[in-house]
Amino acid sequence: MGLVFVIVAGLAAAICLLRLLLLKREIRGLTKLVRRYNDGETAAKLTMGIPDRDLEALAVEINRHTDLIVRANAERGRTEEELRQAVANISHDLRTPLTSIFGYIQMLDSRDLSAQERDEAIGVIRKRTLRLQALLNDFYELAMIDSTDYTLKPSKLRLDKLLPDILMGFHDEMAEKGLAPSFELDMRSITVLADESAVRRVVENLVVNAIRHARGTLGVRLEVRSDAAIFTLSNEAPQLSGTDTELLFNRFYMADASRSGVASGLGLSIARGLMSKMGGLLTAEMNGHTLRLICKWKLL
Template sequence: MLYITIISVIAAAACLVRLWFVKREMKRMTSKLKAYNDGRTGKKLDLTFFDRHIESLAAEINRQSDLVVEAEAQRRRTENELRQAVANISHDIRTPLTSIFGYIQLLESDEITGEEKQEYVGIVKNRTKRLQVLLNDFFELSVIESPDYPMKHERLRLNILLPDIVTGLYDQFNEYHITPDLQLPESDIILYADESAVRRVAENLLLNTIKHTSGQVRIILQMRQGMAVLTIANEARHLTGSDLNVLFDRFYTADQTRSGKGTGLGLSIARSLMEKMNGSLNAELQGGHLLMICKWKLP
């Protein structure tokens, strides 16, 4: 009986000691967490008393802290991007509007000739078309990025669809004296995706390439590791690695003077559509050439 009593006392004492250590550790964790939340320290929780339940709790608290930091960084990036977008929208809308208003004032003059009037009307039309393209692209991007944007999945033969898209841009290639080098696989590449989205992605990438290259354009479609891979490559010696980080940002143009070659929304629209199709769109620089790489998972 005495032996049982001694064992019970020892067990109770061990439990009390353990409880004291647990309470001390919880108090220390609370103090550290409060200091972290108050911004007095950036150090995460660590343990001096090891218990698997407390370890799990500390790990989840540290993970939550990481998520909060990541969310805050994302919020700052979004705010900066929004401010830049607003500034660029203001610039891109104000510039053609100012030009349109100026030429309208010239058209109101009685001193201009018929030829000048015709020239000014043509300029006003061109500026108006640019403004229309900008507003249409901006509206399209906002619609695509909405959570309920509809995507229709249908069976596509990508090796048949791609030549049709390239052929549809014949006039643009011809205008810039570019002969595209189209390389297709011998076998069919079957893809389940939204045809209009695939067309828009390819068209946006090709139009961006046409406007910003003076050399050859290679369009390569192949199947790699269970994925359909479309690569569009063109000479781009003016680009640097830092450009790749912002290439898909809204309104970004490599032409920093924003001289009217594009709205800077085409690549953003293409990437958003690829993400809606559970694909990816990335850019790489290789030997002075820009590679736009689209990837779709094959069924």
């Protein structure tokens, strides 16, 4: 009996020792694979050669951690590229009016200018300075919107009264650009909880964007769907066919690759930021060649 016990105990000890050796070999293998991953030699996931619940749980967490690292690196690369593009675009947007201002200042230094030419040069400088000021204000506002300290003052707003008032202020500019508005405004009482100045800025940014880029008919619609108030601007935009409409809200995306200096590309991004701060939603969609910008507020 004692001999059997010794044999069984020896076998158990041998099995435990063998399992311990296998586990140590597995740990060394996992360590080697993690080291190769850290050195960029492989992107393979960890797998277990022997069944062990604790080691399998460890491998799962390590794989999860490496996935997080991959996503973080991809996000960092995207952010760095966006930052490089942003710096280039900001530099371009600021350089354009500055170059013009400097050129006209040099012109003013000339003694051969008539009084009329001098007045015209000063007028151009004034316009370029105002443009530069508007750009700087946009950059500042965009930075502030992203800040947690940026707060709005929501109150009860009648969109059916506020939006027509805002739109009428752009009548002359639309006419100058040959833009023909087509209104479909629900004149029932449409009340939402929102910041009036923010709503005005959102609508103004959308309309200014349309005036700069749209031609022909501009569809303007205010309606109620379910429990939401929907404001839509639509216009023909064949140049955007096949474009991911989310790019329009990228703070430094420009559909016109030539970047003529007409727009900073920040208007739609600021509008979306303000809508988000109000608990609303701003989206874009393409239907054929028609671009729709859609604002959605929850009804009060």
